[in-house]
Each structure stands twice: as structure tokens, then as C-alpha cells.
Amino acid sequence: MTWKQFLFVLPLLLLVTTFSLYPIFTSGVYSLFDYQTNDQTRNAVYTGSKLNAPLLVEDGDYLLFYLRKDREIASPEAYAAIDALSADISAFLAPYEGHRQPIDLSEAGAEAVTAFLDDIEARITGLVGAYPELDLRVSAGLDNQIPEMRSTIVGSNFIGLAGYRQLFGDQRFFDDLRNTLIFTLVSVFFELIIGMGLALVMNRPMRGVGLVRTVSLIPWAIPTAVSALIWTYLYDGTSGIVARVFTQLGLIASPELLLTSAGGTMAAAIIADVWKTTPYMALLLLAGLQVIDRGLYESASVDGAGPMRTFTQITLPLLKPSLLVALLFRTLDAFRVYDLIAVLTKGTPETLSIYAYKVMIGQGNYGYGAVIVLAMFLCVGLIALLYVKVLGAELMND
Amino acid sequence: MRKLTSVLLVLALLMTGVVSALASGPVVIKFAAQGDSTPATQAAIDAYNAAQSAYKVEWTDMTNDSGAMREQLITSLKAGSADYDVLSLDVVWAGEFAAAGYIEPLDMMLDEAGLNPDDFNAGSMASGLYSGKQYVLPFFPDLGLLYFRKDIVSEEDAAKLTAGDYTWEDLKGMAEAYMGQAGTVEGFVFQSALYEGLVCNANEFTANWTNLKGGLEAMKSFIDSKATPDNIMTYTEGETANSFVKGESVFSRNWPYQWNEVKTNGTITIDQVGVAPLPGGSTVGGWLLAINKNSQNIEGAFDFIKFLNSPDGQLVLSQTYLPGNNAMLEDEAVIANNELLSMEGFTNAMKTTIARPVSAEYSKVSDAIQQAVHAYLNGTSAIEDAVAGVEAALAQ
Numbered sequence: 152m153t154w155k156q157f158l159f160v161l162p163l164l165l166l167v168t169t170f171s172l173y174p175i176f177t178s179g180v181y182s183l184f185d186y187q188t189n190d191q192t193r194n195a196v197y198t199g200s201k202l203n204a205p206l207l208v209e210d211g212d213y214l215l216f217y218l219r220k221d222r223e224i225a226s227p228e229a230y231a232a233i234d235a236l237s238a239d240i241s242a243f244l245a246p247y248e249g250h251r252q253p254i255d256l257s258e259a260g261a262e263a264v265t266a267f268l269d270d271i272e273a274r275i276t277g278l279v280g281a282y283p284e285l286d287l288r289v290s291a292g293l294d295n296q297i298p299e300m301r302s303t304i305v306g307s308n309f310i311g312l313a314g315y316r317q318l319f320g321d322q323r324f325f326d327d328l329r330n331t332l333i334f335t336l337v338s339v340f341f342e343l344i345i346g347m348g349l350a351l352v353m354n355r356p357m358r359g360v361g362l363v364r365t366v367s368l369i370p371w372a373i374p375t376a377v378s379a380l381i382w383t384y385l386y387d388g389t390s391g392i393v394a395r396v397f398t399q400l401g402l403i404a405s406p407e408l409l410l411t412s413a414g415g416t417m418a419a420a421i422i423a424d425v426w427k428t429t430p431y432m433a434l435l436l437l438a439g440l441q442v443i444d445r446g447l448y449e450s451a452s453v454d455g456a457g458p459m460r461t462f463t464q465i466t467l468p469l470l471k472p473s474l475l476v477a478l479l480f481r482t483l484d485a486f487r488v489y490d491l492i493a494v495l496t497k498g499t500p501e502t503l504s505i506y507a508y509k510v511m512i513g514q515g516n517y518g519y520g521a522v523i524v525l526a527m528f529l530c531v532g533l534i535a536l537l538y539v540k541v542l543g544a545e546l547m548n549d
Numbered sequence: 550m551r552k553l554t555s556v557l558l559v560l561a562l563l564m565t566g567v568v569s570a571l572a573s574g575p576v577v578i579k580f581a582a583q584g585d586s587t588p589a590t591q592a593a594i595d596a597y598n599a600a601q602s603a604y605k606v607e608w609t610d611m612t613n614d615s616g617a618m619r620e621q622l623i624t625s626l627k628a629g630s631a632d633y634d635v636l637s638l639d640v641v642w643a644g645e646f647a648a649a650g651y652i653e654p655l656d657m658m659l660d661e662a663g664l665n666p667d668d669f670n671a672g673s674m675a676s677g678l679y680s681g682k683q684y685v686l687p688f689f690p691d692l693g694l695l696y697f698r699k700d701i702v703s704e705e706d707a708a709k710l711t712a713g714d715y716t717w718e719d720l721k722g723m724a725e726a727y728m729g730q731a732g733t734v735e736g737f738v739f740q741s742a743l744y745e746g747l748v749c750n751a752n753e754f755t756a757n758w759t760n761l762k763g764g765l766e767a768m769k770s771f772i773d774s775k776a777t778p779d780n781i782m783t784y785t786e787g788e789t790a791n792s793f794v795k796g797e798s799v800f801s802r803n804w805p806y807q808w809n810e811v812k813t814n815g816t817i818t819i820d821q822v823g824v825a826p827l828p829g830g831s832t833v834g835g836w837l838l839a840i841n842k843n844s845q846n847i848e849g850a851f852d853f854i855k856f857l858n859s860p861d862g863q864l865v866l867s868q869t870y871l872p873g874n875n876a877m878l879e880d881e882a883v884i885a886n887n888e889l890l891s892m893e894g895f896t897n898a899m900k901t902t903i904a905r906p907v908s909a910e911y912s913k914v915s916d917a918i919q920q921a922v923h924a925y926l927n928g929t930s931a932i933e934d935a936v937a938g939v940e941a942a943l944a945q
Binding site: 188189190191194205206209212213216220251291292294295296299387388389405406407410411412413497498499509512513514515 | 616620623624627629645648649650654656657660680681682742743744778779780782783909910912913916927928929
């Protein structure tokens with residue numbers, strides 16, 4: 152490739168890096184930090200020292216507020232000490248006002264803040280001690296504001312690989328991984344069998360095939376959240392027809408178990424997923440079937456091959472590329488399942504996506520959430536690799 | 550000529566000034582609160598908008614799924630958005646929101662307005678007191694209650710219930726005995742789906758986590774008994790209220806709003822309903838009012854939440870909710886608005902309130918309790934595991 156040719160590819164390369172790699176890179180960075188949104192000392196990626204200036208000012212204002220209230224009840228001889236404290240605090244806060252985000256802090260700056268806090272803490276303690284009978288409000292500042300002001304000096308929250316170590320000891324992660332794998336394997340297996348059958352039928356030249364193709368696509372066309380809602384009605388313990396039929400057949404002991412027991416929810420999620428995505432599988436396979444040369448089938452039938460032989464010797468080998476694509480897409484899709492289960496049962500069986508969501512959004516723990524997400528990313532990569540190795544190494548070389 | 554031009558110019562400028570002042574109108578305050586099946590919230594907003602002209606409050610209707618609402622709020626606040634000025638918060642969120650720096654402390658504004666935090670519902674105010682700073686005012690306090698059918702339950706049993714002189718075992722006996730009478734099909738309905746309501750109910754069954762084993766076993770015995778619906782483990786407040794107001798159940802555990810549900814949507818009449826304290830105590834719930842730290846209109850936002858807690862605002866809210874302003878508990882007009890306040894069973898329940906665990910990482914604690922309790926109730930794990938799981942969660 153000449154450099155001129157490279158120039159033409161460059162925009163594409165930039166696009167790919169920005170849109171594909173950058174989010175993964177960001178997750179990777181998060182996973183190395185103890186990043187928790189609900190804690191102001193860890194609510195971003197801090198590599199160096201920072202000063203949470205807004206909180207420092209807020210707490211300083213509280214001290215000033217207490218002093219103002221105390222001046223109203225104090226005797227005149229205390230005025231000097233109170234006024235001096237107020238003036239010093241105001242002067243100290245002035246340069247930190249107006250910020251909405253934590254600001255960079257040098258080592259000298261951190262020492263200055265600490266020295267100042269030590270000084271006013273001592274002076275407030277002295278003031279409170281000098282007028283014990285007044286019950287000064289500023290004494291509350293000693294318990295609350297001064298310690299909180301000390302916490303505004305934020306150090307780095309880099310933890311390296313500790314998050315990954317935590318993952319290996321996290322039983323819930325492995326339980327969810329097992330759930331996810333069961334869901335993926337079982338649902339994709341049934342989708343493949345039924346989807347293949349559907350594709351073979353739809354590939355037949357027969358009357359009304361257009362209608363069959365259209366109708367069979369309907370489940371796939373419905374948004375997942377909506378179809379999950381439809382299924383919650385069908386599975387409902389008191390009025391759901393599917394739950395009723397399953398109970399009559401003896402598959403479950405009583406109708407409400409379908410949406411409440413561990414096994415029931417797994418089965419419910421798999422059935423809904425198979426119903427929904429089988430048409431997609433069938434469509435991908437049908438596309439593969441249609442490019443197979445009809446002449447091959449004619450020659451086979453001339454040579455006296457039965458339908459079974461034709462299927463295994465002609466259809467399957469020639470369908471392999473489509474099969475690989477269909478299986479790969481569906482497996483990765485099923486592995487990342489979130490919306491179906493979130494709507495159907497509000498999160499049981501818990502899959503990895505749901506766990507990652509709960510940790511990140513529910514608990515505000517972006518650091519560990521990123522670790523789970525990257526572990527999922529790794530699993531997805533492994534699955535893709537496995538498929539390519541087993542089903543079609545030559546496909547990637549084209 | 551030049552003079553005339555400049556006079557005209559000044560006039561024109563004045564005119565545009567007047568016009569734009571007229572066009573700008575009141576400042577809009579956005580209030581994020583859950584949908585209200587009663588007219589109280591809208592009535593309170595209308596009353597505020599009518600009472601002054603500087604601000605106009607608009608209600609942003611949030612989802613009634615509390616967990617989803619919390620996530621929606623956090624996503625918005627974390628991004629530093631000023632989408633909402635006034636936030637209504639579930640009592641258990643305030644600590645976390647305050648710790649994260651999402652909401653504005655109120656002490657100085659309260660002081661300026663001459664309000665004393667001690668004058669408001671203690672439980673609500675305590676849930677919004679973080680690091681010595683007061684972050685909230687009450688929207689409405691709430692507590693768990695036992696509702697029973699006065700027309701079915703015998704007078705003797707009703708007296709026991711109202712006095713709180715019964716155990717979960719007694720209640721189960723009554724539920725089984727009275728079930729089926731007067732068209733009922735269930736004995737007792739409560740909340741045991743996998744969500745925050747499960748923590749409130751488990752808190753009551755275990756008497757504020759003091760009797761973990763006995764309480765959880767009592768809970769499971771209800772679920773396994775014929776006195777509860779087969780799908781009780783999918784029940785939230787909605788299903789519970791639905792069953793009770795349709796006259797399908799004899800007993801139900803729910804928040805005070807169910808009283809109004811009976812009045813507005815009930816197939817049974819309010820005369821058929823009594824309320825009582827719960828055997829293990831009543832979990833405190835309810836909603837708080839807080840101000841988004843990034844709001845552009847903090848003054849207006851405070852003016853609105855101050856109004857909701859003023860006698861005028863409380864009178865409007867009291868048609869559905871309990872007053873958060875203590876003085877209003879004895880206000881005759883408020884009592885006339887809310888007959889719960891004059892009921893013996895209710896005042897008894899007010900005396901036995903219990904809180905949920907207080908933690909800056911409440912959602913994590915709650916999640917762990919939910920998982921442990923739910924797994925035991927649906928038969929996946931043993932009682933020992935559930936007790937150990939809850940104990941570990943509480944120790945966090």
C-alpha cells in the first residue's frame with residue numbers, strides 16, 4: 152500500500168478507533184480505579200491530588216454560618232475571637248470560590264489546606280472551651296465540617312488490578328456467568344434447530360411462501376421490551392395461558408412458579424427468546440440456502456441421493472459460512488441479553504449484563520462495573536474465536 | 550432632529566424592555582415526582598402557582614417504579630444536569646444523594662426563613678441529615694399498616710388487632726379462618742417480590758431484624774399457606790392494593806395511601822376497613838423533598854418546598870398524605886381531611902415505627918437483603934443461609 156492509498160483508508164481508521172476502541176479503552180481505564188459515583192472522594196478517575204473546592208467552600212460557609220449565629224448569643228468579649236475566625240475563614244475560602252468541579256492541588260497546596268484546618272480547628276476548640284455555658288453552634292463544625300473539609304483533599308484512587316482480583320473471588324459473578332451460559336447455549340440450540348427447519352420450508356418453491364416468510368418474521372419485528380411484556384401476560388400465575396397449559400401438562404407444579412422459581416424464570420426467558428429470535432436465525436439461514444446452486448440438487452437426485460444425503464452432503468457444507476455468521480451473531484446476542492430479562496422478570500435469572508448494570512448504575516460503582524464489563528468482553532471474544540476455529544478457519548482468510 | 554431620534558430610540562428601547570418583561574413571565578421550577586393516583590400532588594402544585602407569581606412549578610411525572618426512578622435521577626444528576634430543580638426522594642436515598650454531592654444543604658435557607666428542623670417529622674428529617682447538614686424537608690411521611698375488613702373480622706379480634714396485641718402466628722390463624730367470607734378469596738396479601746418492598750416487609754416480620762430466623766420463617770409460612778395467593782412472590786404494593794380494594798382479601802399490609810385507594814377505587818366501602826399496627830413494628834417510608842445542587846433556581850425551589858411544608862401546603866397535601874409538619878398533626882382542618890389521624894389503630898402504629906438500615910451505600914445493603922430473603926422464600930436456599938446473608942448485609 153502506498154502512502155496515498157493509506158491516506159484514503161485513514162479516515163476509516165480514525166473512525167474505527169474513535170467509535171470502537173475508545174469506549175473499550177475508557178472501560179479499561181475505569182477498571183483500574185476505585186471509581187464510585189456516590190462517594191465524593193472517589194467519584195472520578197483521580198491520578199494526582201485534587202481539591203474538592205465546592206465542598207470545601209460549602210463546609211466553610213457552614214462554619215461562617217455557625218459563627219454568625221453564635222455572635223448573636225455571645226457576650227461582647229467573644230466578638231474579637233469570632234470576628235477574627237470569620238475573617239480568616241472568608242479570606243481562606245475566597246480563592247476557592249466559583250468552582251463546580253474539583254481542582255488540581257499541588258503538594259504545597261495540600262499542606263496549606265491542612266495547616267489552615269489545623270489552625271481553625273484549634274481556635275474553634277479554644278472558643279468553644281472558653282464559653283462552655285453558651286453551647287456554641289460552631290462546636291458542631293468540629294464534629295462534621297472540619298473532618299469533611301479534610302476529606303476534600305482527594306488522593307489518587309488508582310488501584311491497579313485489585314478489581315480483577317476481586318472478580319475472581321466474586322461468587323455472584325460466576326453464578327451469573329453460569330446463568331448466562333445456560334441461557335445462551337440452550338436458546339441458541341433451539342433457535343438453530345427450529346430456525347433451520349423454518350428456513351428449509353421457506354426455501355421450498357410453493358404457493359404462499361411470501362406470506363409464510365412475512366408472518367414468520369413478526370416475532371422478530373416486535374421490540375424486545377414489548378414482546379417481553381406480552382410474555383409476562385402469557386406467563387402470569389393467575390391469568391397466563393402458557394402458565395396454565397404448562398401446569399396442565401405437568402411441566403410445573405403450579406402456574407406462578409414460571410415467574411418466581413429459579414428454574415421457571417430461566418425456562419420462561421429461554422422460551423421467550425427462542426420465540427423472538429428464531430425468525431432472525433431462519434432469515435440468515437434462508438439467505439444462505441438461496442445462494443446454493445439448484446443444479447447441485449438436480450445432479451444429486453439424478454445420482455439417486457435421498458433427502459437426508461442431500462442435506463448432509465450438499466446443503467450443510469455449502470451453508471457453513473451462513474451458519475457460522477448466524478450462530479456467531481445469535482450466540483453473542485444471547486450472551487449479552489439484558490432487555491428481555493429486565494422486563495420479563497425484573498432481573499431473574501441474573502445474567503452478566505444485568506449484574507454489570509446493577510453494579511454500575513444501581514450501586515454507582517463504575518470501577519468494578521467496568522471490570523465485569525471487560526470480563527464479558529473477554530468471554531465474547533473467546534466465543535467468537537471458538538466459532539471461527541471450529542466452524543470455519545477459511546472464512547476469515549477470504 | 551438628532552434629539553428627536555435619540556428620544557425615539559430611548560422610547561423604543563423602553564418598549565422592548567417592557568414587552569420582554571411581560572413575555573418572560575414566571576420562572577419555571579421543575580419538580581420530579583412519581584405519578585400520584587390521588588389529586589393531592591397536583592392540587593398542591595396548583596395551590597402554589599396560584600399563591601404567588603414569581604415561580605411556576607411544573608411537575609415532571611416520573612416512573613412509579615422507585616428503583617427505576619432512582620437510577621433515572623442519578624444518571625441525570627451525575628451528568629450535572631439541571632433538568633429537575635426539586636427532587637422527591639424516597640427516604641432511603643437521601644444519604645446517598647447527599648454523600649454524592651447531588652443535593653443542596655438547606656440549613657442556611659431554613660434559618661433565613663425562620664424554620665426550625667425540629668418542627669418537622671423526625672424520621673423524615675433524620676433520613677436527610679448527613680454529615681451534620683440538613684438536606685431535605687418532608688414531602689410526606691409513610692408507615693406500614695395492617696388493613697383488615699371490619700365487616701368480616703369479629704369484634705374481639707378487631708380489638709386485638711387495633712391494640713397491636715397479636716403475633717404473626719395469630720394473624721395467620723385469622724387469615725385462614727376468615728378467608729372466603731363475604732366474597733374474599735385470599736386471607737392476607739403483602740409484598741414479597743424481589744424489590745425494595747421486600748426489605749420493608751422483612752423488616753416488619755423480623756421486628757427490625759431482631760428476630761431473623763423466627764420472622765423469616767413466619768414470612769415463609771404465610772407464603773406456603775393457602776391464606777396467601779399462589780403468586781404472592783410477585784406482589785408489590787400495586788397488586789396488594791388491587792386485591793384489597795376489590796374486596797378479594799381479608800388482610801393486607803400496605804402504606805397509608807391504600808386508605809384512599811379504597812375510597813376512590815374500592816368495590817368495598819371505607820366503613821368495612823380498619824387499620825392496625827403490625828406485630829413487628831411499622832417500617833417508616835415516605836418521600837422527601839430536596840433541591841438539585843445544579844439547579845439554576847435554588848431560591849425558587851426552596852420557596853416551593855417551603856410552601857409544601859407550610860400550613861397552607863400541608864392542608865392541601867393532607868387530603869391524601871400524612872403531614873410532615875408536626876404542628877399540623879393536631880390541626881383540626883387537617884384531621885378533618887385525613888380520618889386516619891383520628892383512628893386508634895393508626896396512632897398505635899405511629900408509636901411502633903421502625904427504620905430500615907441507614908447506610909451511605911444503602912442500595913448495596915438492600916440488594917443483599919433482598920437476594921438472601923428472596924432465595925429463602927422461593928425455596929432455593931435454607932433458613933440458615935438467609936439469616937447469615939441478612940446478617941452480613943446489615944454488618945456492612
